[in-house]
Amino acid sequence: MSVEFDVAVIGLGAMGSSAAAFAASRGAKVIGLEAYFPAHPLSSSHGDSRLIRLGYFEDPSYVPLLQRAYENWRALEAQLRTDILTVTGVLQIGAPDSKIVSGTRASCEMHGLAHQILDKQEMARRFPAFALDDGEIGLLDPQGGYVRPEAAIMGYLKLAAEHGAALHFGEPVLSIDQGGNGVTIVSGTATYRARKVIVATGAWIAELVPQLRSRAVPIRQVVAWYQPSDGFVAGPQRMPCFLRDDGEGGSYFGFPNIGIDGVKVGRHAHFREPIDPRAPNPPVNEADTALLDSFVRKRLPHAASMRARATTCRYTMLPSEDFLIDHVPGAPDVVVSSACSGHGFKFTSVIGELLADLALEGGSTLPHGLFSFARHFPNG
Ligand SMILES: Cc1cc2nc3c(=O)[nH]c(=O)nc-3n(C[C@H](O)[C@H](O)[C@H](O)COP(=O)(O)OP(=O)(O)OC[C@H]3O[C@@H](n4cnc5c(N)ncnc54)[C@H](O)[C@@H]3O)c2cc1C
Missing domain, CATH: 3.50.50.60 (FAD/NAD(P)-binding domain)
Incomplete structure (x- = not known):
C-alpha cells in the first residue's frame, strides 16, 4: 500500500x-x-476560558516555551483577525512560602519577568473581589490572562x-x-x-x-460559574484571573466575569477521581458543588454568591x-x-x-x- x-x-x-x-x-x-x-x-x-501566565511555579524551564506560546497566540490572532488571548494579569495568592507564590516568584526572578508583590492591604485596595487571610500575599503576573x-x-x-x-x-x-x-x-x-x-x-x-x-490517568474535573448577589461588578479591573494556594485545601483557579455566566472557579484536579474515558462523565453532584460553593463563600464573598451553572471536564494526569x-x-x-x-x-x-x-x-x-x-x- x-x-x-x-x-x-x-x-x-x-x-x-x-x-x-x-x-x-x-x-x-x-x-x-x-x-x-x-x-x-x-x-x-x-468551557470558555483557560489561564495563561508567564511566571511558572510548576518549573521555570517551561518559561521559554511560554514566551514562544505568547508569540504564536498573537500570530494566530493576526491570521484570524480575532481575539484569542486576553491579558488581565494573573494574581497568585497564598502564603509567601506556598508552592504557587514561591515557585512563581523563583521562576520570574530566574527569567527576569515583570511581577509585583502585593501585601494584604494593597491587594484589598486594588482587587476587592478577594477575601484574604492575614499573612497572605499576592504575586501579580501582569502578562497573565486567559485564552478562549x-x-x-x-x-x-x-x-x-x-x-x-x-x-x-x-x-x-x-x-x-x-x-x-x-x-x-x-x-x-x-x-x-x-x-x-x-x-x-x-x-x-x-x-x-x-x-x-x-500511567496517563483521566480524572474528572468540575468547574462552576457564579453571579454576585449585591451588584458587585467582577470585571478584570477588580478581579483579575487568579490562582490561590489554599494549603492543605488544595489550589483553586478562577476567572473574572467575561461572559454572561459570571465568575468561573475550580479546584485543580478536584477530587482526583479516575474515570473511564469511554463512559460519559459522571454528572455534577452535591459534593462537587459543596466544595466550590464553600470556596467562593470564603474567598470571593462579593464577586461570587449565587451558582449559575456547573459542568464536568477531564484532566489526563501523568505521574x-x-x-x-x-x-x-x-x-x-x-x-x-x-x-x-x-x-x-x-x-x-x-x-x-x-x-x-x-x-x-x-x-x-x-x-x-x-x-x-x-x-x-x-x-x-
Ligand atoms: C476544567 C479544566 C480546566 C483547565 N484549565 C486550564 C487552564 O486554566 N490553563 C491551561 O493551560 N490548561 C488548563 N486545562 C488543561 C487543558 O485544557 C488541557 O491540557 C488541554 O485541553 C488538553 O488538550 P488535548 O488536545 O490533549 O485534549 P483534547 O482537547 O481533549 O483533545 C483530544 C481529542 O482526541 C479525540 N480522540 C480521542 N480518541 C480518539 C480516537 N481514537 N480517534 C480520533 N479521535 C480521538 C477526542 O475526541 C478529543 O477531541 C484545563 C482542563 C480542564 C478540563
Missing part, C-alpha cells in the same frame, strides 16, 4: 488542531481524524483546512500499526497510510499508545504532572502528545509547532527535554 499522507493527526482537540495547522502550513499533506466534533463536552478543551479554547481550536482547524489538510470528524481511529516505512491507521470507516502519525487523543491516549496504560511529547519508543514514526495534567491549554500554540517539528523534522529547536519518555519513565 502506498503512503497517502505525510502526517496523520489523530484527535483534533487542542494539541491536534494546532499540530495539523502547523504541519499543513509547512506544505505537508495532512489528514486529521477526530472521533467527535471540535471542543466537544467529553474533551478537555471546552473553543475559538483557538476552531481557528487552528480553519488554518489547517485552508492549507489543504483533510479533516474528518465523527471518525474514531481504532488502531495504528507502525510496520516498515510509515504507519497504517485503521478508523471505523477506512484505512490510511501516513509517513508519520501524531497521536493527540487526550483522555483516550492510552488506547492507542499502550505504553501509557495506567510527574509534566507533559509527555516524544516519539514512541519502538515506533519512531509515531509522535505522542499527552499535554494536560490540568495545565496544557496555554501551550497549545507552541505544542502544535513542536509536534509538527518532531513529525516532519525528527527533532526540534524548541526546548522539550522535560517531556521525553526517558525522563518520565527511566525504567522503560
Whole structure:
C-alpha cells in the first residue's frame, strides 16, 4: 500500500488542531481524524476560558516555551483577525512560602519577568473581589490572562483546512500499526497510510499508545460559574484571573466575569477521581458543588454568591504532572502528545509547532527535554 499522507493527526482537540495547522502550513499533506466534533463536552478543551501566565511555579524551564506560546497566540490572532488571548494579569495568592507564590516568584526572578508583590492591604485596595487571610500575599503576573479554547481550536482547524489538510470528524481511529516505512491507521470507516502519525487523543491516549496504560490517568474535573448577589461588578479591573494556594485545601483557579455566566472557579484536579474515558462523565453532584460553593463563600464573598451553572471536564494526569511529547519508543514514526495534567491549554500554540517539528523534522529547536519518555519513565 502506498503512503497517502505525510502526517496523520489523530484527535483534533487542542494539541491536534494546532499540530495539523502547523504541519499543513509547512506544505505537508495532512489528514486529521477526530472521533467527535471540535471542543466537544467529553474533551478537555471546552468551557470558555483557560489561564495563561508567564511566571511558572510548576518549573521555570517551561518559561521559554511560554514566551514562544505568547508569540504564536498573537500570530494566530493576526491570521484570524480575532481575539484569542486576553491579558488581565494573573494574581497568585497564598502564603509567601506556598508552592504557587514561591515557585512563581523563583521562576520570574530566574527569567527576569515583570511581577509585583502585593501585601494584604494593597491587594484589598486594588482587587476587592478577594477575601484574604492575614499573612497572605499576592504575586501579580501582569502578562497573565486567559485564552478562549473553543475559538483557538476552531481557528487552528480553519488554518489547517485552508492549507489543504483533510479533516474528518465523527471518525474514531481504532488502531495504528507502525510496520516498515510509515504507519497504517485503521478508523471505523477506512484505512490510511501516513509517513508519520501524531497521536493527540487526550483522555483516550492510552488506547492507542499502550505504553501509557495506567500511567496517563483521566480524572474528572468540575468547574462552576457564579453571579454576585449585591451588584458587585467582577470585571478584570477588580478581579483579575487568579490562582490561590489554599494549603492543605488544595489550589483553586478562577476567572473574572467575561461572559454572561459570571465568575468561573475550580479546584485543580478536584477530587482526583479516575474515570473511564469511554463512559460519559459522571454528572455534577452535591459534593462537587459543596466544595466550590464553600470556596467562593470564603474567598470571593462579593464577586461570587449565587451558582449559575456547573459542568464536568477531564484532566489526563501523568505521574510527574509534566507533559509527555516524544516519539514512541519502538515506533519512531509515531509522535505522542499527552499535554494536560490540568495545565496544557496555554501551550497549545507552541505544542502544535513542536509536534509538527518532531513529525516532519525528527527533532526540534524548541526546548522539550522535560517531556521525553526517558525522563518520565527511566525504567522503560
Ligand atoms: C476544567 C479544566 C480546566 C483547565 N484549565 C486550564 C487552564 O486554566 N490553563 C491551561 O493551560 N490548561 C488548563 N486545562 C488543561 C487543558 O485544557 C488541557 O491540557 C488541554 O485541553 C488538553 O488538550 P488535548 O488536545 O490533549 O485534549 P483534547 O482537547 O481533549 O483533545 C483530544 C481529542 O482526541 C479525540 N480522540 C480521542 N480518541 C480518539 C480516537 N481514537 N480517534 C480520533 N479521535 C480521538 C477526542 O475526541 C478529543 O477531541 C484545563 C482542563 C480542564 C478540563
